[in-house]
Amino acid sequence: MRGARIEAFGEPTKVLELVDEHEPAAPAAGEVLVGVEYAPVNMNDLYVIQGVFPVRPSLPSFVGNEGVGRVLALGGGVEHLKVGDRILIPLYAFSWRERLVVPAAGLFRLPDTDPKQLAMLGINPPTASLLLDEASDLRPGDWIVQNAANSGVGRSVIAIAKARGLKTINVVRRPELIPELEAIGADFVIVDEDGSIDKIHAAVGDDRVQLAIDGVAGKSSALIAGALTAHGTFVVYAYMSGGLVTISPFELIVKRVIARGFFMNHADIEPKIPAALREAVPLVASGAIHVPIAAVYPLSSLREAVLHAERGGKVLLELGGAD
Structure with missing residues (x-):
């Protein structure tokens, strides 16, 4: 059985190795053997x-944080x-290998749809669902605002928000992304540039923006943060720019905005993941959540797959363990 393994932490293209290992032992009581696709x-x-x-x-x-099989x-x-x-x-079960044994508790049968889209279901869609839960007073018709709107999480936020009757303000870095996100249901898409906040306020009018x-x-x-209305909630889940989170004191002092962080592995979040997954599954199956895939590589092209992912774009490994 082949798999991607590390013996030390470090630069992925240097420490990752493709190895042949013994087949997993037969599943014990309460376990299943899975062939990773x-x-x-x-x-x-x-x-x-x-x-x-x-x-x-x-x-x-072995490594690999999500997948389907x-x-x-x-x-x-x-x-x-x-x-x-x-x-x-299951998350963090080290999925970059052809076969593995995992606990059966919490697993459920997925619908018969594109397995490549399902492979990306484990992290981004439930993250989006749970982020939308961070503002407890959201109600249908409210707006939420997000940056990184073209990311896997951002696209999932658009779909899940629409299913909940919420409207989305979506901040992107490139104008060519505007029609693409509008086509998948984004209500308002804007490039992050000087004057953007005025355009957001004009689009929203007197409506509530309760979550950023x-x-x-x-x-x-x-x-x-500047798009939020009074008593809104500002949630940080990533920092793609590598910079510090910057919020005007006005938002905190006058609007009384609440700022917090989000991580799926926090103890209070983990019990909520199964319900978030089940909310996302039909949206993936219907195509409402769809992430463009830049490339699919066989496991034998592991280094090329990692280099491509580092350059940008959604990359998948094809494991073939279920064949």
């Missing part, structure tokens, strides 16, 4: 490999699944 190459995968992500595996270790064998007592069912690989979702940090934080 596809697994994304995410930035958080690369952070794990570098050793800078909060999740740090014991070394040596088929059930190949059932351990004793597993009755809610059957051989052949397609399931999500920040995946960029830097000066973009100030823009989306």
